[in-house]
Amino acid sequence: MTYTMGIDLGSTTSKAVIIDDKEQIVGEGLTNTRSNYLIAVKVAEEDARLDTKLSMMRSAIEDSAPLKRVNDGLFESLLYSFRYRYYSMKIEKLKEYCLETLNQDIYAGKRGNMQAVLDEVFKKIDEQSEAIVQDTLYDKSRFFRDITGSIYMQSVEKIYKDFNVSFDDLVSIYDKAIIRSENEITPLSLSDGIDIGIREQKEMGTLDDNQVKLIREIMEEINKEVVIDSKVGTGYGRQLLPFPKDNIYSEILCHGLGSHHFFPDTRTVLDIGGQDTKAIQVDESGMVTSFNMNDRCAAGSGRFLGYIADQLSIGVQELADLAARAKKVIKISSTCTVFAGAELRSKLSLGERREDLVLSLETAMAKRAMSLIARSGGVSNEFTFSGGVAKNQSMVSIFDNLVKQHYGDIKMNVSPDSIYAGALGAALFAKRRG
């Protein structure tokens, strides 16, 4: 089997996708780009390699009659054990970094109470670990940062006053610790992780010695390095990748091809990422035929939503729920990211509701993107929405309505894996270029 890899080094997130010779995705990796581009790529790449080995393992177990007889959930059980250990190690590291940060001089005098809060918070995080690992067993599009960050913030918010410490200090500690934690490779080999599962299954009497031997043989086979024939890089930081020039592709071409791979009948792709918005037209083979994107101004990009969320002191993932409770759309004069806060505050001071404002700002942002779509050639068949902003259900719904209003009854696609569209496109180019 030959594999090719695509790496999308984005301004906010770094993604890696590995595909097999049938152009099927076998591995995905994702991390935050924030601090260091090259480390982020390494983390994402390792993550995708690991994911590929797990895919291979799943196929091998399913193809093995003696193992298939054990129970249908054998692979899931082993995967769960591995993922749980992996997640726990990341949490341990995160806690270690939080405590190290707490040792800085600026926290002297309040360290005792803050540590007590951190102990409580990490207890909560530990308590929820099993459920989180179970929920995200196959979901490769959620960030460790977002998952743990959500529990951390909620837990801190509940107790910080009782301990008479600053909420902002604790947020700052998390921000510093998570950057260190997410930009390092977790030192758990697949063999070691799976071995934990094997031992558990054996103790439970689910596996006999022969079956354990079979699994270990499979492990030995697939644990050899996943050999990648060719790699293509894309994304905002693509020039930093140590690839030959011919193996660097623009994210517009990669997003077009990747989205087309998810939805072969799509002819228009809208990708809204952290820094820019791209309207892309593709042909029947996924090749870009025309495109348009925002200028250097980030108005109407994902960053705009980030600012709105910051201004409202909520997480960006909470915007959609807020917008869902809106009762009306208010006229918004600017989608300028710099002025988003001022716009929001002035309307709030006039008595407008937060829910209505979020929907209105999202609508204004979507209308700006509709102009780019029109300039790129409009929508003729199946419209695909991708990028980080496509995770926002409210934005999905706004675009669905706007596209139907402007272009008729057009089918709209949003892939749960859309965050990987660029990396997938890069992997497809890698395969086609050889």
Added chain:
Amino acid sequence: MEKQVKKDRSMLKEKDILAGYYHDLGHAKEENKKVVYTFVPGNMTELIRVFDAIPVYPEILALQSGMRRISDGKIRVAEEAGHSEDVCTYVKCHVGMILQENIGPTGMKLPDPDLLLCAYSGCFTFMKWFEILKKMFDCPIVMVHVPYQADGEITDGMRKYVTDQLKAEYIPVMEKLTGKKYDQDKMEKMMELSSSAEDDLVEVLQSAKNKPSPIDAFFGGVYYIGPIFNGFRGTVQCCDYYKLLKHEVNERIAKKLGPIGPEGEMKEKLRIVVEGAQPWVRFRDNWKVFYDEDVVCVGATYTKVGGFYEWGYRHDPKRPLDSMADYCMWCMPNMNLPQRVDLIEDYMRKFDADGFIVASIKSCNSYSAGQLAMLKEVEKRTGITGGFIEYDIVDSRYYSLANIKVRLESYFQMLNEKKREGRMN
């Protein structure tokens, strides 16, 4: 670190010409030579030189400040003096320069104007610009109204309208200012030289029909148009420069060589036509994006801003003032949108271009208005998708290399993929 590239002899000659120009400007007052501030589009260089006066082009001063990366500071000075952020950045750069003791891009103090000659009225900003300069320098001003080619042609009435202004307003003012009578014989001789240089320039620009093209018509083009638009048309120096340039280009054709790019010989993977001006503050960076992708510009509308010769116009020694009037009306900004579309289409077809790019200028409405409509029209006529980029001429705040790279590389890679799959129109 920037790679040093061996310069052609023509480039060195151009450098000498410009050094001489600034030397003359520096000594203008002591040699009692009058200084005329005027604009590049439809410039009346011969009609200034015929009175032994020296032309100064404020937009050239601004663009040279941009290339030396000193325009931003001057723009800030003008903004602090009250000029809006949305005003043309050439204007603000120049006004800022004057407010800082009129120190030019080379660091030399420039002489104040003895006359302001606004010989192109197609850009409303030009008129306002010279109104500002009039207040700053309190010198005579002549504004020649140049009719727009709304119907895509120059009529006898339009020509007469311009020549009447030259005879009744400009020439009497210059005679009074310099104490010299208008010399028709001298003017005819200058126009012979102009016409000869124009023939050679056209041959150079048309050489892009070759494969590989021996020239880069957009980035390299900036150098090729230097002497003819920057005050030397009608001089022996100018003719000599274009003869040398043509000779070098012919040598490149014979050797099947591409143009010299920012880091040496260019390979030619794609042939592109460009509509729009340069981001002078990031000129090299912008060219480098093309260079890195092996993209050669075979046609450009920008090099027609000062005057347009490729459809046959020449200065005519037999009818100097009439042909000068025609020249004013034949500069690219004075052509209507269908003519500009025809020009792009012409290049696309005759030079066998793979694609075209429209570069929109943030602070120049006169250049940028209608560009999207032009893009759509060229796409319709040629069946080739165009690329679109946005930046500013001399204000670096409006240039984002990352954004420009994504757009250009995406466009070039899109064309390359189409070519690879044999799906080019």
